[in-house]
Amino acid sequence: MDPEQILKGRMAESLVSELLREAGNQVYSFGYESTLQNLTQVEKVFNRDCEIGEKIRDIPDLLVVNKNGEPFFIEVKFRWHQKWHKDDPKMLNRLSHFWRPIIIFVNCRRKPYFLITKPPYRDKSGELKGLPLESADYLNISKDILGKYIFLVEKYLTPTLNNH
Numbered sequence: 001m002d003p004e005q006i007l008k009g010r011m012a013e014s015l016v017s018e019l020l021r022e023a024g025n026q027v028y029s030f031g032y033e034s035t036l037q038n039l040t041q042v043e044k045v046f047n048r049d050c051e052i053g054e055k056i057r058d059i060p061d062l063l064v065v066n067k068n069g070e071p072f073f074i075e076v077k078f079r080w081h082q083k084w085h086k087d088d089p090k091m092l093n094r095l096s097h098f099w100r101p102i103i104i105f106v107n108c109r110r111k112p113y114f115l116i117t118k119p120p121y122r123d124k125s126g127e128l129k130g131l132p133l134e135s136a137d138y139l140n141i142s143k144d145i146l147g148k149y150i151f152l153v154e155k156y157l158t159p160t161l162n163n164h
Contacts, residue, residue, distance in 0.1 A: 004160075005078070011157065012078035012106035013061050016114070019149045020074075023140045024067050031061040058094050060101040066138055073101035080161065081109040084128050092121045092128070105130055108157035113150055 013031075021027045060073035075095060079085060082105075095101055096119055105115045115130035123129045134141050 008078045008157065008160070009076075013076040015106060015149055015152060016074070016076045016104050017062060019114075019141065019145060020062070020064055020139060022145050022148075023142065025139060026065040028063040028065075029061070030059060030063040030073070032057055032059045054094060055098045058098050060095070060099050064139070067140055068138075070138065072138075073099050075099075075101045075103045077103060077105050079105050079107045082107050082115065082130070088128060096121060102136075104133060106153070106157075108153055108161060111150070113153045114146070 017027050017029070060075045062074040062076065064072045064074050066072070077088075085091075092103070095103070100119045102116060102118045103121070105117070107113055107115070112132040112134075114133035116133045116136050117128070117130045121128060133139070134143065134146055
């Protein structure tokens with residue numbers, strides 16, 4: 001995988017994690033890289049394309065517990081723009097099959113920079129759907145808190161758009 005894409009993905013995950021934490025949610029790193037670091041070293045030992053391998057690879061990034069004690073799996077994805085990536089439908093099908101997480105897409109091209117979707121991930125016409133993050137009232141994100149993170153996207157991610 002492209003090192004720049006890995007870096008942007010980790011930045012997006014950190015932004016979302018801190019945003020959710022600042023909004024009063026309990027946030028736990030839960031993803032493949034966080035909880036199963038040893039498997040990343042021995043992943044060649046097992047078949048990543050079998051069902052268990054795919055399930056492990058698709059562990060959501062975060063476990064979030066909101067102020068009401070409701071738990072959510074959350075997957076964070078960085079995108080250069082708000083358009084869906086060509087592989088997103090396949091990725092969403094896998095995630096839906098194994099984990100059914102909420103997905104937060106972070107883009108740096110135009111507002112809203114944070115889009116959220118949850119299963120079934122598509123609208124009635126079959127199109128992939130994404131709503132502004134602040135519409136997810138169960139995550140308690142105020143406009144003031146969101147504004148801080150919009151500023152960070154514009155400061156650190158938007159300037160990297162030169163090549164994209």
